[in-house]
Amino acid sequence: MRDVLRDIFDDTAAARSALQYGPSEGDMLLRQRLCSHMALRGVRCEPANILLTSGAQQALNLVSEAFVDPDDTVLVQSPTYPGALQVFLAHGARLAGLDARTAAPSLIYAMSNFQNPTGVSLSLGQRQHLVALAHQLDTVLIEDDPYEALLYDGEALPSLLSIDVGEHSIEDARTLYFGTFSKSIAPGLRIGWVVGPALVVEKLALLKQTEDLQANSLAQAALGRLLAHGVEPFARPIQVAYRERRERMAEALRGEFGNRGAWSVPQGGFFFWLTLPMEIDTAAMLRHAAQLGVTYVPGIAFSHSGSGANTLRLSFSSAQPDRISEGVRRLAKAFDEHAS
Ligand SMILES: Cc1ncc(COP(=O)(O)O)c(C=O)c1O
Structure with a gap:
């Protein structure tokens, strides 16, 4: 991090840009790097499919703002991440377990890998079921995946989004994938990302303007340089x-x-x-x-x-x-x- 920050400040044009406002969707270099990152995980996408956020926590809020009205139902794993429960409740949602028989939930929220709090991952069958359910109910499936890089043994399973885009184009996917650098690089950078249909990303970027205009420029510029060889x-x-x-x-x-x-x-x-x-x-x-x-x-x-x-x-x-x-x-x- 010290080296990339020094490189940025040794280059006047790079330093100016890293200290300026930038696009609400996020820094183009970092979004391109994330396209490569996602491609390694079976998701082919364009920068237009990626929104950089101030951490996955902001992504939870933006997506709730877009899709949840008071008294709507959100399906969650039991147990689940309390930071998500707080956001859904703040938007007036009713919460129910994943197996609840609800005809029209506004959102389904799941962590695919090493879930917070149980550490347990979804099986391949559970992943396929959730993606099919989101299409069947015509609803949005949030795949929150902050711990993905922290696999200690065994093989990684396909993400919900990769299963979804295996059957539909990314523009028709019902899954919104949330990534973050908080667990792999540093939480203080406050940089996460959403991957999904370009139309949804565009709307979320408009909402993001009302919250904070954009994610931190300097952190995005540093990550763009730091990730020249990916997260691995x-x-x-x-x-x-x-x-x-x-x-x-x-x-x-x-x-x-x-x-x-x-x-x-x-x-x-x-x-x-x-x-x-x-x-x-x-x-x-x-x-x-x-x-x-x-x-x-x-x-x-x-x-x-x-x-x-x-x-x-x-x-x-x-x-x-x-x-x-x-x-x-x-x-x-x-x-x-x-x-x-
Ligand atoms: C499941 C889950 N989602 C989201 C977050 C928030 O991550 P970020 O630091 O990217 O906002 C956390 C942080 O602990 C988490 O465990």
Whole structure:
């Protein structure tokens, strides 16, 4: 990042442009790079199919603004990302699970890979079903895919958008793909992107003008240069580091919890999802855990229906391996004391 910023500021024309207003759709070089990125993942698209946003979070808001009216139904996974629930609720949506029998939802919202909070990915069959459902109900399917670059083992499955464009042209796709550099490069840059039909991208860009005119020019210019060889050179070292942290958390959970809880080891991303015995309220247990110096997010925060009081999300992304072992040890102590 230091090198590309130096290159930009050593070149007067590049520096001027990086410090100016730019197009609402986003920097052309970065959108071209993202076309290459998407092509490697089975989606052939043009820059007109891409909108650069101030993170995937803004994409959630723009798409809700475009498609959700008060009392409309939005179908969500259960559990799901609370930042999305907040946005849908702020637009007056009614929330229902993916299997709800609703004739005309305004949106379907799903994370395909290493979901936040469970760490679980959709199977190929589930992916095909969601794309077919969006076409059948003639609705918009949001594929939020922030953790895609963080695959630690196994093979990547096709994205919902790649399944959609395999059967329809991108202009007829019902899937809007959300990407972000927050998990692969740096969240502070606040750059994400939407891929979808050019007509929808154009409308979202108009809405974006009302929110913030455009995403940050300097961050877009830096990313355009940084990604000359794609995201992969940046993804590899963080995959190694995060894989080790994931191993450490898996080991610690096996050692400390044994069969006193249930979890599965995620193939990628940041999270373990722990299910404790039914009588444990993880929101109440949190106070206890915090006194022992460890925190987590209670499962109820991820629920659209208030279910999952006995679940919790653990994140291994930002802690050093030794602290992960110690954290899980303290969590198990909090659980033992709370349960007794
Ligand atoms: C599923 C999901 N979507 C969106 C976001 C927001 O990402 P961004 O930093 O790109 O706004 C996050 C961040 O944690 C997330 O987990």
